[in-house]
Amino acid sequence: MTADVVVVGIGAGGWRSLSPAAQSELSEAVVIYGSARQLDLVPDDVGATRVRWRSPMSEHLAELGESDLDSTVHVLASGDPMFHGIGASLVRVFGAARVRVIAHPSSATLAAARLGWDLARTRIVSLVTAPVDALAAHLTDGAALLILSRDATTPADVADLLANNGFGASPFTVLSDLGADSERVQAGRADTWTGAPSALNIIAVDCVGPVRSRAPGLADEDFTHRGQITKRPMRALTVSALRPAEEQVLWDVGAGAGSVGIEWLRLTASGRVVAFESDAERSADVLENARTHGVVDRLDLRGAAPDALSDAPAPDAVFIGGGMTPEVLEIAWNALASGGRMVANAVTLETERLVVDAADRWGGELLRVSVERASPLGGSTAWRPALPVVQWTAVKTETEGTA
Known part of the structure; x- marks a missing residue:
């Protein structure tokens, strides 16, 4: 050939x-x-x-x-x-x-052979170009990870991240120069590791720590926020309605704390989010949350809608949680790829009217969600309702085109 x-x-x-x-x-x-x-x-x-x-x-x-x-x-x-x-x-x-x-x-094949690991049951994470923070998305008790290092400094950075995330007790092995005469294997625990590997190394971690689920609906306390956050029950419904899929781009308009986009990214390995947020402090929260949950390398943070929408990558899905106006809806719908999904959450009467009008124009489903939580009332317990949310979900068909 x-x-x-x-x-x-x-x-x-x-x-x-x-x-x-x-x-x-x-x-x-x-x-x-x-x-x-x-x-x-x-x-x-x-x-x-x-x-x-x-x-x-x-x-x-x-x-x-x-x-x-x-x-x-x-x-x-x-x-x-x-x-x-x-x-x-x-x-x-x-x-x-x-x-x-x-x-x-590959280095992963050689490492699995040295360790006796089943490569088919091992998750491989590359930190060659991604930040070390990206590893956080893969941590959960019982996971077997092979981590491709950028250089000799990566193992120490990974050990620190594991210790800071409750995985310090994890068995931690660094394999250097696999296949060479200088090949070396250094084993220990993440929280006590002090080795000095070569620049060519791969890290094996048998995770011991908290159980972490990828199901949408993380606790609100898992995000830094200033009150502008889609609460856990509604967030789980919203991410489900958006149907995350590989190689897709999500617009998170009015990102707030970025919780919806971040949960969307946690469910894909190759999806990307473009988040739009007008407030500088909230924008800083979005980036901090993305780093905490290991998805910052796939999140593109931009300014306020509608101005920042014009030159953003075309979306396969759009979520509008804040800053909803007729112009934002129009631009987002026109930009949405054929077959793409639009989800918008409305809390006020003004935004309710917008999503009802949008449903009249473009079809889709309207859902009104009310959530009540049990909380103390004097010496007893009573239900306290949160503000109801009207959610509009629509799929853009090939025949609809732009508005």
Whole structure:
């Protein structure tokens, strides 16, 4: 099978760890791209021209994709090229038909082999580009996590995050330079870990700590807020009505504390939220809450609607919880993708009229929700009703188009 680009996975074990087919492929290469560390793993008697990736690598990749290739280009990748690797990036640039991949065991595969873990039952989290805070979304008692590190500082940062979130007693293992002569395994507990790993490391955590559910409806106290928050029962209904799905974009208009968008993100691995909030203090709360719940890397915080709506990524779903006006509804509905869902919660008479009018124009369902809580009354207990909420839910069909 010929290809314009051949990607060869190579591990810390270097040339000797490659299969005969991979060694033969590189021995016949004309030009090899890779990082300085990867290129140093190729023996001197391989006569190919060696090209180091420039920074930022994405721009160098784009240039390569736009160039006329005189011969097959070979690219070195760390471990399995298609597992959080450059192989997937090259396929996006050149197309799958032009790329051939020679795989190598990934660091996760090697770590599972050393630990005796069932890789199919292990959650893999990459912190190579994501902030360490992103790990918080995956923590729950009994979870087995393999964490891909950015560098030698990542294990200490992960250990601190675990300890600060009630998971300090978790068995904590750092595996460095897997497959190389310098391979090393350091084990302990998260709250007492003091190792010094190499830059090439992967972290294994067998979570011991509180049980955390992904079901919508976290306690209001789990969010920093200033009163502008969709309360837990209504939030659970709202997130359910929005039907979170992978690779989708949600607009959270009038975000308040950001609770709806954050709960929406917790239910997906690849969804994104664009949150719109006019108040600076509440905006700071949104970011703090997103970091706390491990989704800040997938949240884009913008200013007030309707002005900030104009250049935002097109939404697959929209939630309007605050700042509802006829203009905001119109813009959001027009921006919504065909098949997308709109959910709006109204508390005041003025916003109730807006959602009733919207239902008349665009269809959908109106739901009136009343919630009562038991609370002390003198020496007894009585029901105290919260303000009722009118929720409008609608799906934009292909024939409706824009308003």
